[in-house]
Amino acid sequence: MKVVMRLAFLFLILASIDSTQSYKILVYSPRFSQSINNFLGNIADTLVDAGHNVTTLIPIIISELRDGTHKSKKIHIQPSEETTNIADSFKYEDGDFINDNDLNIIHSVMFGKFFTGLLNSGCPLIAELDVHSFSSRLLNMYANFVYFVAFYAGKAEINTLFKERYGPEFPGVHEIGSHAAFNFINTEPLIDFAAPTLSRIVAIGGIGAKEPKKLDGELDLILSLRQKTVLLSLGSIVQSFTLPLQIKQNIVKVISQFPEVTFIWKYEYPEDAFAKSVSTTTPNLHLFKWMPQNDILADKRLTAFITHGGMASTQETALRGKPGIYIPFFGDQFRNAGMMQKNELGTVFDKHNLYNADKLHAAVKDLLENESYYENAARVAAMISKKPFSSKELLVKTVEFAAEFGPSPALRPQSYDMSWIEYHNADIIAVFAVLSFFIVVSTLKVVKCVLKKVLRIVKVKEE
Template sequence: MKNTVTLVLILLLSYNGNCAKILGVFTAPGPSHYLLGSTLMKALAEKGHDVTVISAFGEKEPPKTKGTYRDIVATEVLENRKEMMKQREMNMFDQADANPFISTFFFGYMMPKMMEPALRNAEVQKLLHSDEKFDVVIVEQFMNNAEKALATHFGAPLVVVSALGANFWLNTLVGNSAPPSYIPMVVTDYSAPMTFCERLLNSLLFVVTDVYFNLVVYPAENEIIKKNIPNGPDLFDVLYNASIVLVNSHPSLNQPVPYVPNMIEVGGFHVTPPKKLPQDLQEFLDNAKDGVIYFSMGSNLKSADFPPEKRDAILRTFSKLKEQVLWKWEEDVLPGQPKNVKLSKWLPQQSILAHPNVKLFITHGGLLSTTETVYHGVPILTIPIFGDQKLNAKGAVNNGFGLMLSYNEITEESFTERIQEILNNPKYRNNAKKRSETFHDRQVSPMETAIYWIEYVIRHKGAPHLRVAALDLPWYKYYLLDVIGFLVSVSSVIAFISYYSIRAVCRKICNKRKTKKLKQK
């Protein structure tokens, strides 16, 4: 009996020694963003850590894990988003033609306002006024820099999760090199190598965004900290303080770019093994002898919001196909629905893409959807609307596993042409399979990588040795403006002295010649 008690005590002590208290903050009002955060936090809880998650969604049922999992759901975020959209009478498809400069101003203005209600939530405020401490705070990077102050408030290292690959919003905060000469801004559809005009516009957008953030966005986020966090620090004391950044990218998906030591690629960490499909879906996919086209515009966009002329063009195209079509349609009825089209308001996307009969994925080109199609080796046709979707769509085209169709170019003819090209040309599926092989060829899974580095930060108390010196330099030193100014000044002085010295010598020589001529006369 004594030995048993001793063993139990040893096990408990061992468990507590490896268990950390982790706070995750994923308040973006988009289901795809929450999917990333919740997948990571549930994996940490399954590892035995005690996890608290602040989000706009929450879990319907508490996950069964080795550690604890506590949800704090800020419903105010979704209510605020809905009200803001209603006031501006916004349809997300209206963003398809948005100018990149306008998109930048839009995101910079909207996102902090959308996420501030999370900090005002009663349960969040209760947590902020408690004596609770955490070993690490994990915050998603999506124009919500004010939430990074939670790490300072709780005296914990900060881990940042980027739902996108390396981008302007992230690179400047960790001192990562991102020359606009070959790294496109996230709201563009450029890809390397860029034309002269693209490099010109990309560089202008880089400068305008940097100025806009420093003069408008960051001060607004600083005010959010002061209003909602007790004894809140200044934004600029936390803005560049991330111990590590988990970047949702991978060479199979993204353009190769530089990364500083504390940027860790974990692209695809949200992808899970396919689960058993509902019987009706399983039978639909199994019985599709000519294959299946899967069509989904993601979680923020709704296919039901397509204007009638676009919807009818799509339906006429589908009605001519021998393939079956599985369409995520958010309403009960689809006027003019062809016999080969099956509808559902929700579909288990990852499990569907894993089915061998799926021949094509028609998508908005969101990064999670693009990641999942590469994981399963399915070619895509993208209809990008906003954000990084155009950039992802261009990447699929450049890498040969998909085509892109602009929203404004959707007609029966253009839609049919691209679908038939992908279905009948084996290069798209072959390239998708090659990309999938590259995606899977890793030493360890992306989730294992993410968990390792989070625990690394906890073990090393923030891992300050990974921080690059660039973060401690003022902007004029970072861009060597002081050195350039010095060299220009020295060169100017040398040129000035040389000019007047040569001029004086020349005058002296001329004067001697004149004197000599006068003597000869």
């Protein structure tokens, strides 16, 4: 299953404006996640570069984040009081991402309600397991159920909001989505798990990674200090400074055991007591509140990446040909990490094992010494760079095609109009089950009758 968070929150409204095939395009990009902002922002900028008139509608949910687009026109919607209250009720730095379990249905429902409520108020875990194992497939089915339940309430809330504002006859999310001309998803097929798909689903993975810039200043100097440099970043939600002290101490302990390797750690509060103490005692460690991750990953001097396994980070890692250790904390990160391990681009490291310095040391040692990771990463990066059609080309051509011709009924699956019974052939299965039952019962009765006659004949002969 593709986790909901992997889907692009992208809505395009297209209208031809002149005979030069230039279109007016609206990109909807709620500001609630920096990586998704960058993904949608680069979509907007790519369409601007293709000659289109693009406007990005940006409901501000988390004000501290930056807009992802630099070239399109922008319309900001200031947060309502409800949006501010919901956002203030959940601070990322207060989250216990080490102990939280995505497969805990109560936790998932609460997070799903918070997540969708946050998005709605601003309106104008899944790991791929061994498919041959019964227990793994059962766990995957349960995980699908948990995520369905987690986001069901949010979808219902959106439908209610639509009907309140536009009338009871206004279609719901499912119906609106079923008539979309195309669906863009943020995934790279060359590293993703193979899965059945539809012709109207277009994968544009990696488009969120902007063209890298050459490093200069302090970062340029740091990457020149040693022959090997490792980047460590856990993303924008799981903030390193909030990790339990023992885990932070274990990370520093392991880093100190590789004095010949430079480590760059995205640590949001480099001025706190912990950061100040380790900065003076660990010469091969450099802490940064923020850094240009994409630019660093593109630098040939960077050896490897230790990351949380967010979609943007895993795709940038593959795009730049770097192996990694993937430490998933929640959501799609488990699937993304498993995807990278399946392609032998590194290993998945259980977040709970961060309490064990020896296991972390072994993982880092394997990352630095396993040459197959580097060979595979270089091969994947070359494949992505030489694809017949780049993600940008697919985006532009598909949007222009949709703008000119609109949705094609041929690309809309009939399953959208099928009931649960029809979709799963439950009625056919039920009929065959009933027929099979009667056949079995009838057969047993015939056998029983025949046996009685045979036994009767045998008894008569014996007498």
